[in-house]
Amino acid sequence: MTTIGKSNISGIRLDVSDRRKLTHTLKKFDLVVGALPGRLGYRLVKTCIGVGVDGVDVSYMPENPLTLHRDAVKAGVTIIPDCGLAPGLSNLLVGRAVSQLDEIEYVHIAVGGLPVKRTPPLDHVMTWCVEDFIDEYARKVRIVERGKVVEVEALSGLEEVDLPGIGKLEAFYTDGLRTLLHTIRAESMWEKTLRYPGHAKKMKLLKELGFFDEKPLKVDDVRLPPRRLTARLLDKKLRRPGLGDVVALNVDVGGRRRGTKIRHFYRLIDRYDKERGITAMARTTAYTASVIAQLVAGKFVREDGVIPLEKLGMKPMIFDRIMAELEERGIKIRQISLPPNL
C-alpha cells in the first residue's frame, strides 16, 4: 500500500486483469468506482457483481453493461455504468427530459472536451485515456433513425455548430447513446462529438490510412497493432498538462406533453480549474462519478441491478440532489424548456 498525496487515501497496486487477485481485493470494500480503460471496464463490473459489491463505473467499455442486469439483481448489487460526462451526465439529463414528456420525438446529444485555444496539429488536448479516445473515432456508431437503430461510421454526419462563448465547432457521430438505445424509444437519437473545425478530417485520414487498425501488422521482425503505436504518439503529442481545457455538453430532447410540442434543452460549459490544476474533463467526469458513488454508498440510490443514469434522471429527488451536489463543485447546468421552434 502506498499513500497518494497528503490525504487519507491510500493506494494498492494491482493487476486488474488477474481475476483472482481482483476478486480477492474487491471483497474488502463496500463500493467500487471503476475508472479503467474501456477494455477492462466490463470485467471489473462483472467482478463487482460476483463479489457482491456495489459499483460505479466510468469506463467507455465496448460491451453492453445492461446484459449484467439480472446477475446484479440476483446478487443484490447496484451497478451504475457509464457514469462520467457523456455517457454519464448526458444520460442523466436525457432521463430528466424524458420524464417530463408523454411522447419523445428526438434525443440529440453534442459533447466535447477541447483545449481553450486551438492547438495544432490536432486542435486537441488529451485529457483522458488515449486508447478510448482513438476508439471513439474507430468504433461503429449506433444511432436511431425513424425509430430504428442503425449503424453508421464514426466521424460521419459532420455538421457545424456555433457555441456561445466558444465559437464555431464541428460535430460528428460517436457511439455515445449506449444504454439509451435500450431504455429510451424515440424517432431520432444520436450523440455527436464536438471538436474544432477541421479535426474530423484529420482523424479520418489517420483512420483511412490504417493507423487505428487493431490487427497486428508485421514490420521488420516485430508484430504490432498500428493503433498501439498511434496511441503512444498521440499521447506524447497531445498530453499537455497545464493547457486549459473546456468541456461543452448540449442535450436536446423534443417531444410532446399533453398534446403540446415541447423541447427540453440543457447546456453545460465547464472550464479548467487552474488553481487546483484539475481539467474540465476530470471535473465533469470524476465529480459525477464521485457524487453518484456517494449517493449509492449512502443508500440514497437503493435499486438493485444495472441502473443507467437516465433511470436516476427520471427520479426528481435524485436528479435534484445530483444537480445540487454538482453545483456545489461549480458545475452548472442550464436548463431551458422551449417551444419546439426556438
Next chain:
Amino acid sequence: MTTIGKSNISGIRLDVSDRRKLTHTLKKFDLVVGALPGRLGYRLVKTCIGVGVDGVDVSYMPENPLTLHRDAVKAGVTIIPDCGLAPGLSNLLVGRAVSQLDEIEYVHIAVGGLPVKRTPPLDHVMTWCVEDFIDEYARKVRIVERGKVVEVEALSGLEEVDLPGIGKLEAFYTDGLRTLLHTIRAESMWEKTLRYPGHAKKMKLLKELGFFDEKPLKVDDVRLPPRRLTARLLDKKLRRPGLGDVVALNVDVGGRRRGTKIRHFYRLIDRYDKERGITAMARTTAYTASVIAQLVAGKFVREDGVIPLEKLGMKPMIFDRIMAELEERGIKIRQISLPPNL
C-alpha cells in the same frame, strides 16, 4: 542465378549490405546500374569505385555523391549519380539551359508523379520506394536564396501550380537540388514537388504527429521507429498496380545571354504505358538510367569521376543523343526559349 521473365536477363539474389559479397559480385561486371533504396545508394557507389567498375545510380541517397569524385578519378571509373527523373532528367535540362547562358539568375524545378485521377486518402499512388517517398517529406531541404544555400523544411513554400492537361496542383519544397548546389551558381534555386491540392497538409499532419520519426519508440514490449510502421501502412494503401500515373516535370532557368535576359523552359508530361503495364514513373526513371548506362558502357561518356547529369547536359552532342534515345521510348520533352516575361 534465376532467370527473370523470358528475356536473356538472369538474376542474382544478394544481400547488398554485406560489403564483401557485394565486392565479390560487382567484380564480374563492366557496369553497375544502382536502383536501391536511398540508404543503400552511397555504399553501392563506393563499392563500384573500390572495385573499379563504372556505375549509374538512381537512388535518393542522403549523402553527397560528389565527395567520391577524387576516388572515382583515381580509380579511372565513371559514376553518374542521381540518374532518374528528378534528380536526373531535371539536372540534365538545367545543364542544357545553363550552357546557353552567360549568367544564371534562377533555376526552378517542379516535378511530381501523380495518379491520373485523384485517389483518396492521399491522392497519391506509390510508384517507387516508400521509404524514399517518406524521406522526401522528412529530409531537410537545401535551396538557394540571394545566392546563398539555406535550409528550409520540406513541405514549406506551398504554392498553387496550374498544369495544362492535368489541372490545378500544389507545389512545395523538397530536397532535389543536390549536386546542383555544388555545380551551379545562381541567385535563386529550388526544387518543388507537385501533388494534388491538399496533399501537403495531410503529409504535414503525419509528420507533425511523429509518424515519420526515425528514432525507435517503445510500444508495449517492442521498440520500433514510427517511420517503419508508416512505410508499411502507406505501401499497403497506396501501392495500386494498374492505377495509371502521370509524371510532370517543369524546369525553368532564367538568366542573360550577351546582355539580354532570356528564359529556358522545359516541360515533360509522361503517362502510364497501359499496354506494357509500365508506370510513367518507371518510364522516366528507368529509361533515363538505361540510356545513360548504355552511353557509359559504349564509352560515349568518357570522363572519369563522379559526373552529375548537369555536366552531361552541357555537352550538346551527349544531350542531343540522350534526348533522341528518350524520344524513341516515347518520352518527349518540350523545349521553349522565351523572353523573361512570358
